[in-house]
Amino acid sequence: MISDAPHTRPSAEVDDETGTDASSWFTAEVPDIVAGLESSQSIGPLTAAAARELIAVGRARDALALVLxxxxGSWRR
Incomplete structure (x- = not known):
């Protein structure tokens, strides 16, 4: 069941487990996620290139959303 309680996470989105900023995690991890998905042929080269462009301009979350x-979509076919 989803609680009706208001969202209480701090605006900086600090990860409670590691104490790190969530955006730092995305910046650090998304390039490897993109590379892994591309090498496993789960995403195509055009999607990987577009994701890398998003990462380069500081939009790692958008890049992750794109590749995921x-x-x-590939699982639904």
Whole structure:
């Protein structure tokens, strides 16, 4: 059941387990996620290139959403 309680996470989105900023995690991890999905051929080279462009301009979350969208779409076919 989803609680009706208001969202109480701090605006900086600090990860409670590691004490790190969530955006730092995305910045550090998403390039490897993209590379892994590309090397396993779960995403195509055009999607990987677009994701890398998003990462380069500081939009790692958007890059992750892009590649996961393609992976999700491939499972639905």
């Amino acid at each position: 969208g393609e992976v999700d």
